[in-house]
């Protein structure tokens with residue numbers, strides 16, 4: 158059976174989690190599909206000495222401050238832990254081990270398939286993989302714009 162939801166968010170990194178926050182605020186049903194086993198894993202795998210080049214005060218996602226001194230430069234594990242805590246704090250629905258391998262338009266929205274063969278349909282799709290598909294220098298600004306666009310799109314298709 159093909160599962161349905163209003164919005165599928167591909168990727169549960171910074172962009173996907175922030176989009177999830179805005180979608181939850183708008184009370185739009187959504188599901189985040191992430192290829193990895195755990196939130197923040199891509200950061201945990203990076204080299205040990207990695208520190209962000211932006212201080213904590215500019216590294217937070219919406220509505221949850223990065224812990225510690227706002228002027229410190231968080232290490233990669235602190236980033237991973239913060240992201241995991243963020244997903245937990247806002248109870249964001251994430252399906253792990255779900256690498257999206259195809260995305261097709263279909264009537265009323267999109268059909269998304271994962272590597273394991275699961276198929277889902279949604280009215281809209283948010284691609285949260287900006288490391289792969291860079292769109293601009295201000296991540297959260299773009300996420301907010303995209304999430305607002307998707308909220309409008311979903312409301313429009315519901316009304317039709």
Ligand SMILES: Cc1cc2nc3c(=O)[nH]c(=O)nc-3n(C[C@H](O)[C@H](O)[C@H](O)COP(=O)(O)OP(=O)(O)OC[C@H]3O[C@@H](n4cnc5c(N)ncnc54)[C@H](O)[C@@H]3O)c2cc1C
Nearest residue numbers: 168170171172191192193209210211256257285286287288
């Ligand atoms: C080494 C490094 C240091 C950085 N330092 C800073 C910094 O100090 N300050 C700053 O502001 N920015 C920094 N950036 C940039 C910042 O990390 C990115 O802008 C941000 O991570 C992009 O977030 P994202 O959610 O789009 O992508 P990502 O964080 O890459 O997350 C993408 C998520 O999508 C998942 N995914 C990928 N492909 C699929 C698929 N096909 N199906 C399902 N899930 C998938 C991955 O598992 C991952 O969880 C740094 C980037 C790097 C690489």
